[in-house]
Amino acid sequence: MGKRVIGFFGIFLRLIGFSMLLPLVTALAYREYSSARAFVVAIVISLTPSILIVLSQKHSVNEAPLKMRDSYFIVAMAWIMASLLSAIPFLLVGSIANPIEAFFEMCSGYSTTGSTILTSVEELPRSLLLWRSETQWLGGMGIIVLVVAFLPDFGIKARTVASAETPGPTVTKLTSRFTGTAQRLYLLYLAFTLTLMTLLMFGGMSLYDALNHAFTTMATGGFSTYNDSIAHFHSPYITWVITVFMIIAGTNFNLFFDAAISGLRKMLADQELQLYLFLLGTVTALVTVNLLQHGEHGLFDTVTDAAFQVVTIITTTGFATADFDLWPAFSKMLLVLLMITGACSSSTAGGVKLVRVVTIFKMLRREVRMRLHDNIVDDVKLNHEKLGGETLTYIGSFVIVYISTLVVGIVLVSFGGSGDFVTDFTAVLTCISNVGPGLAKVGPTQNFHFYNDFAKFVLALIMVAGRLELTTFLILFSRHYWNPHKTYKH
Amino acid sequence: MTKEIRFTLNILSTALKVFGVMLMPSVLLSLRYSAYPCATTMFILGICTATSGLIISRLIHNDGTQVSSRVYFSTMLVTWFTLILLSAIPFYLSGQGYRFVDTLFEATAAWTTTGASVIKMYDLPVGLLLWRSTLNWMGGIGMLILTLTILRTWQFVGRPLMKLEVPGPGFIKSETTFRKGFRLVLLIYCLLTLMQYAALRLAGMPRLSALLTSMSNLSTSGLQHMHPEVVIGLSTPIKAIITLFAFFGSINTSTFILLMMRKWYILRNASELKFRVCEILLTTLMITIALLWTGRGLPVLQTLGNSLMQVVSFTSTAGYRISDSSAWPYVCKMLLFLEVFIGASAVSTGGGIKSARAILAIKTISYSLYRHIHPRSIRSITYAGKPIKPIVVLRANLYITLFFIVFIFGALFLSLDTNVPSALGLSQAMITNTGTSVFGISGLHEGTLTGFSDGGKLLMTLLMLLGRLEIFPILVLFSRSFWRKDQKTGE
Numbered sequence: 001m002g003k004r005v006i007g008f009f010g011i012f013l014r015l016i017g018f019s020m021l022l023p024l025v026t027a028l029a030y031r032e033y034s035s036a037r038a039f040v041v042a043i044v045i046s047l048t049p050s051i052l053i054v055l056s057q058k059h060s061v062n063e064a065p066l067k068m069r070d071s072y073f074i075v076a077m078a079w080i081m082a083s084l085l086s087a088i089p090f091l092l093v094g095s096i097a098n099p100i101e102a103f104f105e106m107c108s109g110y111s112t113t114g115s116t117i118l119t120s121v122e123e124l125p126r127s128l129l130l131w132r133s134e135t136q137w138l139g140g141m142g143i144i145v146l147v148v149a150f151l152p153d154f155g156i157k158a159r160t161v162a163s164a165e166t167p168g169p170t171v172t173k174l175t176s177r178f179t180g181t182a183q184r185l186y187l188l189y190l191a192f193t194l195t196l197m198t199l200l201m202f203g204g205m206s207l208y209d210a211l212n213h214a215f216t217t218m219a220t221g222g223f224s225t226y227n228d229s230i231a232h233f234h235s236p237y238i239t240w241v242i243t244v245f246m247i248i249a250g251t252n253f254n255l256f257f258d259a260a261i262s263g264l265r266k267m268l269a270d271q272e273l274q275l276y277l278f279l280l281g282t283v284t285a286l287v288t289v290n291l292l293q294h295g296e297h298g299l300f301d302t303v304t305d306a307a308f309q310v311v312t313i314i315t316t317t318g319f320a321t322a323d324f325d326l327w328p329a330f331s332k333m334l335l336v337l338l339m340i341t342g343a344c345s346s347s348t349a350g351g352v353k354l355v356r357v358v359t360i361f362k363m364l365r366r367e368v369r370m371r372l373h374d375n376i377v378d379d380v381k382l383n384h385e386k387l388g389g390e391t392l393t394y395i396g397s398f399v400i401v402y403i404s405t406l407v408v409g410i411v412l413v414s415f416g417g418s419g420d421f422v423t424d425f426t427a428v429l430t431c432i433s434n435v436g437p438g439l440a441k442v443g444p445t446q447n448f449h450f451y452n453d454f455a456k457f458v459l460a461l462i463m464v465a466g467r468l469e470l471t472t473f474l475i476l477f478s479r480h481y482w483n484p485h486k487t488y489k490h
Numbered sequence: 491m492t493k494e495i496r497f498t499l500n501i502l503s504t505a506l507k508v509f510g511v512m513l514m515p516s517v518l519l520s521l522r523y524s525a526y527p528c529a530t531t532m533f534i535l536g537i538c539t540a541t542s543g544l545i546i547s548r549l550i551h552n553d554g555t556q557v558s559s560r561v562y563f564s565t566m567l568v569t570w571f572t573l574i575l576l577s578a579i580p581f582y583l584s585g586q587g588y589r590f591v592d593t594l595f596e597a598t599a600a601w602t603t604t605g606a607s608v609i610k611m612y613d614l615p616v617g618l619l620l621w622r623s624t625l626n627w628m629g630g631i632g633m634l635i636l637t638l639t640i641l642r643t644w645q646f647v648g649r650p651l652m653k654l655e656v657p658g659p660g661f662i663k664s665e666t667t668f669r670k671g672f673r674l675v676l677l678i679y680c681l682l683t684l685m686q687y688a689a690l691r692l693a694g695m696p697r698l699s700a701l702l703t704s705m706s707n708l709s710t711s712g713l714q715h716m717h718p719e720v721v722i723g724l725s726t727p728i729k730a731i732i733t734l735f736a737f738f739g740s741i742n743t744s745t746f747i748l749l750m751m752r753k754w755y756i757l758r759n760a761s762e763l764k765f766r767v768c769e770i771l772l773t774t775l776m777i778t779i780a781l782l783w784t785g786r787g788l789p790v791l792q793t794l795g796n797s798l799m800q801v802v803s804f805t806s807t808a809g810y811r812i813s814d815s816s817a818w819p820y821v822c823k824m825l826l827f828l829e830v831f832i833g834a835s836a837v838s839t840g841g842g843i844k845s846a847r848a849i850l851a852i853k854t855i856s857y858s859l860y861r862h863i864h865p866r867s868i869r870s871i872t873y874a875g876k877p878i879k880p881i882v883v884l885r886a887n888l889y890i891t892l893f894f895i896v897f898i899f900g901a902l903f904l905s906l907d908t909n910v911p912s913a914l915g916l917s918q919a920m921i922t923n924t925g926t927s928v929f930g931i932s933g934l935h936e937g938t939l940t941g942f943s944d945g946g947k948l949l950m951t952l953l954m955l956l957g958r959l960e961i962f963p964i965l966v967l968f969s970r971s972f973w974r975k976d977q978k979t980g981e
Contacts, residue, residue: 072863329905329908329909329910330905330906332905333901333902333905333913334902336910337898337899340898360891363884364891367888369969369971371962372563373558373559373560374558389880392884393884394858396883396891397887398858399891400855400887401854401855404851404852407828411828414820414821414825415821420911421820421824421915422910422911424824439910471858472862475862478859478860480859480860480863481859481863
């Protein structure tokens with residue numbers, strides 16, 4: 001079993017190494033030789049152990065398969081390791097001198113959060129910026145899913161591992177083998193990214209900018225190459241193109257296959273998608289009205305800003321076209337609400353996920369009925385299928401874990417030196433839901449630089465925990481995990 | 491007249507009788523202080539309610555048959571709404587020129603034991619002050635319990651109604667019959683009030699002040715009848731007594747029942763009591779360390795005492811400021827802010843999520859991690875040494891989720907009136923029935939929430955009710971099957 005874990009990390013490290021080739025090429029193209037050197041060093045660091053593992057592990061096929069617990073370990077470790085390795089170029093170039101800050105930035109990258117500690121993004125070499133965006137793209141669909149999709153089968157139950165990483169309570173199998181599903185998902189993801197890139201270039205973006213923004217939009221990450229984010233382009237066309245693709249990225253990807261096979265009607269019958277579209281519509285309308293009341297001018301501009309910000313928050317992307325921290329309190333609270341819900345399951349978005357929100361509301365409705373009528377038997381149904389008691393318990397526990405992580409996170413981060421309740425609250429919320437910006441001192445025009453190292457480290461871990469659906473990550477802190485034979489007691 | 495209506499009227503008429511009688515002390519006090527207009531209104535109101543209660547109960551004949559849960563809900567809501575409306579009348583007609591929304595807010599705050607005001611409480615005429623404290627006192631024990639204890643046919647109907655009324659999931663079943671339990675709860679409540687009054691008098695508090703304090707404090711309503719600065723200036727023994735009784739108000743009443751029945755051995759398993767004590771002590775310790783660390787120049791013992799009193803005040807959802815906590819370090823306030831959500835114990839006079847549910851939530855987290863590691867395990871969560879059905883855990887978790895949903899939506903709509911931090915703080919203060927926020931609320935004028943629109947005040951009224959009645963009874967109003975007539979089943 002141990003050999004399988006090591007074997008996995010061999011392949012995983014190779015993936016990280018190879019994915020650094022893109023920024024390396026960029027560095028050479030833009031003649032950023034110091035960054036190029038840094039990337040070469042980082043590639044060597046990742047590939048050397050990988051090659052050693054491959055050389056030493058030739059005849060180990062008949063090992064015992066992995067247990068559930070090991071797959072959690074693999075996933076959590078892989079994410080931390082990816083963030084550590086990817087931070088190396090930043091440290092070597094010296095763009096981010098503090099290792100904890102570099103780790104924060106890369107956790108923010110892989111978890112597709114988009115929070116940054118950089119006070120000015122534009123000062124960084126272009127290759128490093130591209131690498132930053134690429135980590136989001138890799139993290140968007142899941143690095144582990146990428147491994148199981150395109151690398152040889154090595155005895156790990158692909159679906160088990162992937163389920164620890166995929167957003168949402170269930171993993172849908174579209175094809176007979178999970179590997180096939182993962183491949184399809186990734187190809188669709190790639191196709192969307194390329195389409196978006198082309199469309200952005202039509203809007204007058206350079207190839208480099210288009211690639212960066214396509215990466216971070218499809219991953220619902222939110223890193224930009226400019227300090228003022230999407231507002232830099234002053235182009236309604238680009239704003240709307242990105243809005244539409246963020247909506248796509250926040251939709252359950254499996255539904256696109258459904259639509260392709262059984263038509264659009266099947267896709268729109270999904271209750272999660274219905275709630276998603278409903279929220280998009282209502283909240284945009286509410287924010288628009290609220291902004292117009294508070295003296296914003298021009299209906300089209302206001303709608304554009306409102307729609308973009310609502311979409312970017314609900315899909316947990318976190319771009320900015322307007323400083324929503326200056327918006328009226330009601331609009332801000334609406335955005336906070338969307339930070340909690342997030343978008344659909346099996347998309348690249350974070351948060352609680354709308355499928356859980358739908359189920360929670362259905363459970364509450366059942367609860368009311370159960371209290372009103374003593375002997376009622378009532379099932380909770382989602383998309384006309386009955387949900388089992390086990391699933392309901394899991395969803396109920398997930399929300400409790402989410403709230404508790406939020407609360408504990410706030411207490412820890414309050415030592416970070418912001419001294420402001422809203423700042424800490426939204427900072428932890430934005431990290432756990434992988435959104436990016438918060439309110440007040442971590443607002444869209446601000447950054448996380450002022451926090452002390454302790455708070456940054458905690459926030460970085462919260463981002464990864466949020467991306468891995470909390471339990472996958474929190475298990476590592478459970479005493480049951482480290483004492484496998486100890487009996488369970490309360 | 492159907493049996494459902496008879497049932498509702500029976501409860502309501504008894505409630506009206508009690509209400510009328512409870513008005514009389516305030517009338518007498520008003521007469522004593524020669525506040526005649528005030529006394530007249532209250533006297534007329536009291537006579538009217540009491541006689542109408544008497545007449546109704548004469549007219550109807552209740553045979554004490556079983557009715558469905560739907561009727562229990564409607565009975566409770568009708569009783570609460572009627573009483574709140576009636577309680578607002580003395581404030582409205584007091585000749586002080588209060589607006590109706592304000593008096594409604596005031597009455598709701600009093601009934602829900604929320605220590606918030608939109609009018610300056612400490613400037614009120616004495617009679618009204620006592621009236622408000624009486625409301626606090628009755629709200630604390632729950633009007634229905636009061637009613638049911640003296641109701642003729644209560645033994646058939648009491649249990650389901652009590653379940654709706656008493657805050658909290660109520661896991662510790664007291665080792666007694668239901669009938670005895672009711673009487674005991676009322677007895678304990680009265681005894682505690684008297685003890686507090688006696689103790690406060692001994693500590694040198696004036697008679698009236700001691701009366702008002704003992705009535706509002708035991709119901710964890712806060713000390714709204716005193717000016718905020720007066721509260722801070724109280725002597726240490728008085729503060730200690732207030733703290734002790736606020737703590738008593740916030741622990742599970744079954745603790746006292748068991749004590750009175752001399753069943754100490756069961757108390758060893760009292761998870762909630764242990765949880766409350768540990769929570770309070772740990773928080774106090776942390777805050778004391780933080781205060782000493784930041785060097786505020788006070789002796790250790792005094793700092794410890796101050797932080798203990800403040801921690802009890804907030805975690806019992808009483809919400810008075812007994813020491814200068816507004817100057818505390820930010821981290822301490824944050825800790826306290828988050829603990830207010832947990833609030834008091836189940837079956838107590840306090841609000842919040844309740845510690846029983848908090849314990850279950852903590853166990854849920856541990857259990858769900860365990861289930862991920864050992865997916866085929868069949869162990870269940872235990873509470874106070876006994877296994878609990880998954881559906882009970884799920885319902886507790888759902889309640890916590892619902893609590894946060896209401897909190898966030900409350901803050902959302904309050905933000906139309908104020909800024910984001912105040913909206914969050916205010917929403918928490920209302921739904922947990924604390925009345926104040928650790929962080930302070932902007933737009934607060936000498937402790938009163940004057941600067942809010944009528945819509946905002948009504949929303950706060952709703953939030954207070956939601957928090958006090960544990961959300962679901964109000965939520966059923968929005969359910970279609972609540973309004974539909976019961977279908978006849980085969981039974």
